[in-house]
Amino acid sequence: MRHFDTWVLRDPYSIWHYYPTGHRWRDTVRDLIHSRAICSPETPSSPTPINPSIHTQSQSPLLRLPAELRQMIWSYVLTNDATPTTPTPQTLHLVQLKGKIRHVRCTSPTPHNGSETPNPALTQNRHCCPTTPARWRIYDGRVPGHSDRLLYPHTHEHLPSTLSNSNVALLRVCRRIYAEAEHILYQASRFDVDDLYTFIAFSESLSPSARNSIQRLTVQWMPIWIPMAGLDHKGSIYGHTHSDELWVRFWGSVARLSELKELGLSLDLGRFTSVASGVSGQRIPFGMGEGWVGPLLGVRGLSSFDLAVTARCDLLARGVVEGELVKEVGELRDGLREFLCRPKEVLDEGSKREKRARLAIAAP
Structure with missing residues (x-):
């Protein structure tokens, strides 16, 4: 009793x-x-005492199935996909809530970019799941429920009710199933992050096997100032979310994903408005030689890369901003795509620049 x-x-x-x-x-x-x-x-x-009628692990009918059939079963259970042999990547929005890294399964269907591989739209900025954007992305009142009083990344009041609980009970059955099925959780998902530290903490919490199973990553980020340009504000209230050191650490974590194949980067430049002197808004220089691009060059071995830049403009500012960005962003996208899709063994001037950026941050 x-x-x-x-x-x-x-x-x-x-x-x-x-x-x-x-x-x-x-x-x-x-x-x-x-x-x-x-x-x-x-x-x-x-x-x-062991009950003789209880089957040992080697006698389990499930574990005696061929390895190919077991992999199909693990995939069906862990991905909730009707086609376990070729599961469709699902987008998981990573969030940080009360010091813990959680995720929300994207509610919108994954759009296609014209290729065989589904790729989420980089211009959504998480509007598909309005409870998940980082708090500093919401500054125009479009998404109710966000708090401007807290400087934590994800503070929507309804976020706790939308958190996902993956069906991972299968992994707790025995060590053999865990070893066979753990990687499926990460291979069959596209991780979407809009806070640098959230992804750093997430990747460091994973086992090497799980971390190296990540194949798809989307980064949707809003720069408060230009990284690696000497504008780092040590006393800023955003110092724990936007800093040169964090920018370098983040891309170092991405570079350590040995099996990463698809990477998307979306930069949200905020709002541009027309004023008497021209157009007001934060501009960021685009070019392969810019300091903020250096940490990205440590990533290698991708099969696809995409870059998108979003901004909100009034009618007068739109034409000016589009004229400035379209060509520069296109050239940077092509340069990064050619560079990041090189084999991991290639060590060239880009890697040296990335290493110099790390040393500059670490120097007192």
């Missing part, structure tokens, strides 16, 4: 610990507590 086996109390037998609401237990229950008939500490018990 162990009705109270989850307590963590200094004195578990004190009857007053069971009256948090002022209601008293019935006398029969009180007597059982006082006599330690319930709530008694667990004592080591003798080993339970």
